[in-house]
Amino acid sequence: MKKFYSSxxxxxxxxxxxxxxxxxxxxxxxxxxxYEGGVxxxxxxxxxxxxxxxxxxxxxxxxYTTSFNAAKYKTYMTMEQDFTGHLDQYVASYNVIDExxxxxxxxxxxxxxxxxxxxxxxxxxxxASAAGSTASGEGSMFSFIFVxxxxxxxxxxxxxxxxxxxxxxxxxxxxxxxxxxxKMVSGQSRxxxxxxxxxxxxxxxxxxxxxxVSSAADVDAAMNEILSPAGxxxxxxxxIVSECxxxxxxxxxxxxxxxxxxxxxxxxxxxxxxxxxxxxxxAIGTLDAGIVDTDPTSGLKRVYVSVNAKVxxxxxxxxxxxxxxxxVQFAGLGPSAIVAKRNALSKAAKAAARSIVxxxxxxGVK
Numbered sequence: 001m002k003k004f005y006s007s008x009x010x011x012x013x014x015x016x017x018x019x020x021x022x023x024x025x026x027x028x029x030x031x032x033x034x035y036e037g038g039v040x041x042x043x044x045x046x047x048x049x050x051x052x053x054x055x056x057x058x059x060x061x062x063x064y065t066t067s068f069n070a071a072k073y074k075t076y077m078t079m080e081q082d083f084t085g086h087l088d089q090y091v092a093s094y095n096v097i098d099e100x101x102x103x104x105x106x107x108x109x110x111x112x113x114x115x116x117x118x119x120x121x122x123x124x125x126x127x128a129s130a131a132g133s134t135a136s137g138e139g140s141m142f143s144f145i146f147v148x149x150x151x152x153x154x155x156x157x158x159x160x161x162x163x164x165x166x167x168x169x170x171x172x173x174x175x176x177x178x179x180x181x182x183k184m185v186s187g188q189s190r191x192x193x194x195x196x197x198x199x200x201x202x203x204x205x206x207x208x209x210x211x212x213v214s215s216a217a218d219v220d221a222a223m224n225e226i227l228s229p230a231g232x233x234x235x236x237x238x239x240i241v242s243e244c245x246x247x248x249x250x251x252x253x254x255x256x257x258x259x260x261x262x263x264x265x266x267x268x269x270x271x272x273x274x275x276x277x278x279x280x281x282x283a284i285g286t287l288d289a290g291i292v293d294t295d296p297t298s299g300l301k302r303v304y305v306s307v308n309a310k311v312x313x314x315x316x317x318x319x320x321x322x323x324x325x326x327x328v329q330f331a332g333l334g335p336s337a338i339v340a341k342r343n344a345l346s347k348a349a350k351a352a353a354r355s356i357v358x359x360x361x362x363x364g365v366k
Contacts, residue, residue, distance in 0.1 A: 247266050
């Protein structure tokens with residue numbers, strides 16, 4: 001019994017790992033096809049159905065490509081025929097979810113649900129990129145500083161209000177007669193009018209936010225998972241500092257604890273260290289975790305993470321910004337706040353890395 005229990009646990013673990021490893025996206029496609037029916041039969045033959053299914057799969061595929069960002073779509077368009085001509089390599093499976101035969105119009109309509117193999121798609125696009133087509137060690141080194149931060153304190157300021165008022169007065173008099181060419185005014189007919197105009201301005205001072213910098217191990221692992229298969233050789237920033245100098249990671253963390261961006265001096269020193277180690281691509285970014293709340297649908301803990309990043313080509317003296325990400329938010333769920341935060345950080349880091357890869361591929365950067 002004990003042996004059977006252990007085998008069952010092992011089997012479940014293997015299935016879980018396999019399902020986790022496969023990354024797929026489900027898309028529905030619809031297609032219609034006219035046919036020539038027989039005199040005594042209104043049935044649709046297999047050839048017509050097969051053609052309609054292939055058209056529906058192509059429809060699903062085109063719908064899937066609309067999810068590409070601009071940079072990824074640009075790369076895809078250079079090799080569209082390689083995909084559409086071999087859809088069986090990128091559609092892992094499909095199911096016919098609905099079909100209709102209009103015998104009067106002799107039209108057959110079918111709807112399919114296709115499972116797109118995202119890993120296969122990204123691998124194919126990577127091979128066409130400058131970095132992906134480069135052999136290991138031939139100029140595709142990439143290093144980054146991504147800092148994970150938790151909001152520790154927010155200091156808000158009241159509005160500064162300035163009020164201005166202006167008063168005007170005017171007297172009116174009623175003429176009652178003249179004497180010797182001079183006008184006479186009756187004191188009892190005198191009237192007085194006044195007008196007051198008020199205005200002003202209100203100035204809001206930006207909130208001052210203090211962060212607590214947390215471990216970026218999950219972020220580094222998630223980004224490596226995307227960058228490495230894309231053809232980039234990731235070099236840890238700590239190794240750059242050890243071998244070629246630069247700014248210590250602790251100094252960078254301290255600056256990011258109270259600032260949105262690095263100071264010019266620190267940024268310059270970090271880039272100089274990477275350039276000295278002959279790392280051509282260098283990225284700097286932050287991932288800010290928000291306050292924990294509860295997801296209304298699942299009841300699980302939920303954390304939002306906002307990611308910002310800039311990527312530089314530092315081969316020459318002046319760094320050139322070749323890619324940027326955000327600000328964009330991602331939500332992570334989990335049974336506890338810690339798990340929800342880790343899931344959100346991983347999701348945000350992977351999304352940022354994919355966007356960076358797509359932008360670099362579109363520009364042919366390696």
